[in-house]
Amino acid sequence: MIPARCRFSSAGKMSVSLDIRLKRANKVYHEGERVSGVLLVNSRDALQHQGVSLSLEGLVNLQLSSKSVGVFEAFYNSVKPIQLVSSNMEVVKPGKIPAGRTEIPFEFPLQAKGNKVLYETYHGVFVNIQYTLRCDMRRPLLAKDLSKTCEFMVHCQPQKSKLQPNPVEFSITPETLQNVRERSSLPRFLIRGHLDATSCAVTQPLTGELVLESSEVAIKSIELQLVRVETCGCAEGYARDATEIQNIQIAEGDVCRGLSIPIYMVFPRLFTCPTLETTNFKVEFEVNIVIILQDDHLITENFPLKLVRV
Secondary structure, X not given: OOXXXXXXXXXXXXXXXXXXXXXXXXXXXXXXOEEXXXXXXXXXXXEEEOOEXXXXXXXXXXXXXXXXXXXXXXXXXXXXXXXXXXXXXXXXXXXXXXXXXEEXXXXXXOOOOOXXXXXXXXXXXXXXXXXXXXXXXXXXXXXXXXXXXXXEEEOOOOOOOOOOOOOEEEEEXXXXXXXXXXXXXXXXXXXXXXXXXXXXXXXXXXXXXXXXXXXXXXXXXXXXXXXXXXXXXXXXXXXXXXXEEEEEEEEEOOOOOOOEEEEEEOOOOOOOOOOEXXXXXXXXXXXXXXXXXXXXXXXEEEEEEXXXXX
C-alpha cells in the first residue's frame, strides 16, 4: 500500500518522494492572505529535472441529481465548474536537486479572479467548493514525472456584527403535523420545546431542549437530523435536493413524561459552511426533530437554519 505521504519510485535504485507542507497546521486561510509552506523532496540520489512548478486553484463543482438530468437543457451549461482562483508559478528552473532531503519554500497570494468571490470550503453532494495546491516536477524522457496535490481550506471573513439570539418555541401535536393522510388514526401526543437560535454560528453547537408532555404510544427513539439543501441551476429552472449530513440520537426508549431532554448538535467541519446564495447555486441547512413511536409512526418537525461565521 502507498503510505499517506505520496511516494513515487522510478526504475532502478532511485527512490524519490515529493510532498507539500503548509506552514499552518490547520490549513485554514482567508482571502487576501498568503498561502505559504515548503515543497519537500527526498531523493536517494541526485535528481535531474526539467523544472518544478506549483499551481493554486479554487473551483466550485456542481452536479445534478439523476432526477434533474434532462429536465432543463440549460442545466448542462450552468453545471460547468466555476473557477474562483487560479495561479501558477515556476518554483525551480530546470537543473539538478542534490541527494537527500531538500526543502523549497513557496508563497502564493490568495486572491479571487476578477470580480469573483472566494466562497468557503464546502464538501457537499451536488455542490463542492474546493481549493488545492498542485506541485509538478517534470523529469527527463525516461523518468516518470512527479506530482503531488494538497487541499487547503478557505474561511470567509467573520461578520463584525454580533449574532442576535432568536429562540424558537415549538409544540408538536397530531394537529400541527403536515402531510398526514389519516389524522384520526394517529395516537395522541404532545411534545414541547425550544431551539435557542435558528441563526447559528457555524463554530458553535445548536442547542435547546425538548419535553415529552404526553403520548398514548410508547416512544422508541428521538433523533436530531441535520440536512443540507443544495440548489443548482439557472434562470430557466433549478434543481433542489435535500440530503442528510448527520443523525444524532438524543433519547432512546420510552422517555419519562415531563423530563427535559437537552438538544445539542455540533456542526461538522467541511460538510457545513455559512449559508450561501449565488446566481447558480445555493447551500442551505435545516434540522429535523424526529420522534419514532413504538408502532413505527414517524413524527418530524422541520426548522430552517441560517449558519454564519462570527
